[in-house]
Amino acid sequence: MVRLGPPAPVIDRSEVLEPEEPASEPVVAEPMEEASAPEEAKAPAPKKPHHPVFRPRKPEPAPPPPAPAPPPPAPAPLITTRLIDRATTRTLLDAEVQKPDGKVVGRAVDMVADANGKPVQIVVNLQGFMGVGDRKASFPWSAIRVNPAAKTAPITLNPSPAQLPVPDRPRPAPTPTAPQGGQLPVTPVQLPMLDATVERPNGAKVGRVVDVLIDGAAQPQAVVLDVSGLIQQRRTIAANWSALRFVTKDKELHPLIDLSEAQINASPPYAADRPIQAVSPAVAAASQAPAAPASAADSDKAAAVARNPK
Structure with a gap:
């Protein structure tokens, strides 16, 4: 059983004194706000600043790399070469010479050319008995x-009786002497090619002819030149026959070729066991200048001639 305490005393609230509030300060009357102006008279509110929007730019593509510079033009060639087939050519020097019946009579030792570069004679070392009685004889190249x-015996000699050397030629019938005041035929200047010195147009030495290459039609195709210097080993090159020129100087025939030292050094060597590369000096093609236009007077003259050809 729960015991309850004595009842709480009843308090009369009226008897309780409430604390007095301190006197408040006098209230100051606020000034009355002026009547607001009509909305139309009000100044417009300042606009908010417009900040531009910066958008990141797309990265520009990298410029293409510069085109490589074109390679420099190749230097002009110093020489031109022509390949000669050994199966269709033969060296002249020491080539055996036979008669039409196949009997070997000697060996070729030289070729004589005229001022036009045309071969006119072949010089043959005719054999004697056991080397006794050997002698050189010239025969027309046409024989x-x-x-x-x-x-x-790649060379066959078949001369006519009139083409035989003087010792072997039958005695001709006596010919009448030239009339008084007339002239006997003059033999053109001729040049034995073997051991001839080939020069430049300025007189400088190019080399010495040591052989001639001839084809099946008995036409010279190239000369073999010994171009060795004083302190060089022996060096030979083949030069095209067409590159030679023949000029008369001091009443003698001289072979010329336009090969400089640089061109000679650029020439492939000649050897019996190598392909034959005959060289010629490279010549740049000269540009042709356009023809000058005809004047009005020339045109009128040409028109007059056309109207009256007489």
């Missing part, structure tokens, strides 16, 4: 035939 494919 020979050449067979480059022959293993022996």
Whole structure:
């Protein structure tokens, strides 16, 4: 059983004194706000500043790399070369010479050319008995035939009786002497090619002819030149026959070729066991200047001639 305490006393609230509030300060009357102006008279509110929107730019593509500079033009060639087939050519020096019946009579030792570069004579060392009685004899170039494919005796000699050397020629019938005041035929200047010195137009030495290459038609195709210097090993090159020029100087025939030292050094060497590369000096093609226009007077004159050809 729960015991309850005595009842709480009843308090009369009226008897309780409430604390007095302190006197408040006098209230100051606020000034009355002026009547607001009509909305139309009000100044417009300042606009908010417009800040531009910066958008990041797309990165520009990298410029293409500069085109590589074109390679410099190749230098002009110093020489031109022509490949000669050994199967269709034959060296002249020491080539065996036979008669039409196949009997070997000697060996070729030289070729004589005229001022036009045309071969006119072949010089043959005729054999004697066991080397006794050997002698050199000249025959017209037209009296020979050449067979480059022959293993022996590539040159066949078939001269007519009038083309034989003087000791072997039958005695001709006496000919009448030239009339008084007339002139006997003059032999053109001729040049033995073997051991001839080939020069430049300025007189400088190019080399010495040590052989001539001829084809099956008995036409010279190239000369073999010894271009060795004083302190160089022996060096030979093949030069095209067409590159030679023949000029008369001091009443003698001289072979010329326009090969400088640089061109000679650029020439492939000649050897019996290598392909034949005959060289010529490279000549730049000269540009042709356009023809000058005809004047009015020339045109009128040409028109007059056309109207009246007489």
